[in-house]
Amino acid sequence: NTYKSYTERAEQHPNACARSLFELMERKKTNLSVAVDVTTKKELLSIADSVGPYVCVLKTHIDIVEDFDKDLVAQLEALAKKHDFLIFEDRKFADIGNTVKHQYEKGVYKIASWSHITNAHTVPGEGIIKGLGEVGLPLGRGLLLLAEMSSKGALTKGSYTTESVEMARRNKDFVFGFIAQHKMNEYPDEDFVVMTPGVGLDIKGDGLGQQYRTPHEVIVESGCDVIIVGRGIYGKPDEVEAQSKRYREAGWNAYLERVRMHK
């Protein structure tokens, strides 16, 4: 399934969240997700509005925003409608099921109420998926599992990764894919979405362990589906739009090449 078109994958996907993502990617001709890791409401909204036309998913770290308020969420939701993108709060939940359930639904951020997609580490075991699912499933939300991280020395490898994939297989109603560095589909009937951070065209790392690969490496060579780009896009404030166009084109061309190669 990795090598089919996003349209074909949308048509046959059992998970509603994956279906709407694939449809949206084809409609807007983009497999780009921008990670907007800025610390003020004003910057977050301004970047979201600039990159909006070029992305399928806007990725947030809502807990780094110094002046977070309910209005920020309302405005993000309005931008998601205006530009037709999904919101992905990159919360990386990592606790027992009962705790993450509250972290997802309650507290200051009420993530489940506005974020279409969120993600979780698998280190606590499957209870984390069950806990998050109690909140997210009735709302039609989707979950990604962190099967592999992009950073140097990450422990997410070997049996950790393969067992994470097994957990996803057992929870396909809620889990529709992974944060990972290569495709995870192994059987003809399975179609996990792989969203991949650690993507950059100009540099190889950041001095704090991050490692970058190109959209071509990620999409064509490794079979991932969505490229996640942060500082490569918002790093130079006067180039946000130009860089979004550049990464969108690089990601989309890589996807077209992959579909052509496997026809």
Ligand code: UP6
């Ligand atoms: N991210 C990674 N690697 C992972 C998982 N998540 O970098 O394995 C997230 C970071 C950041 C974004 O939390 O929001 O992806 C990458 O940003 P960058 O492109 O500026 O490095």
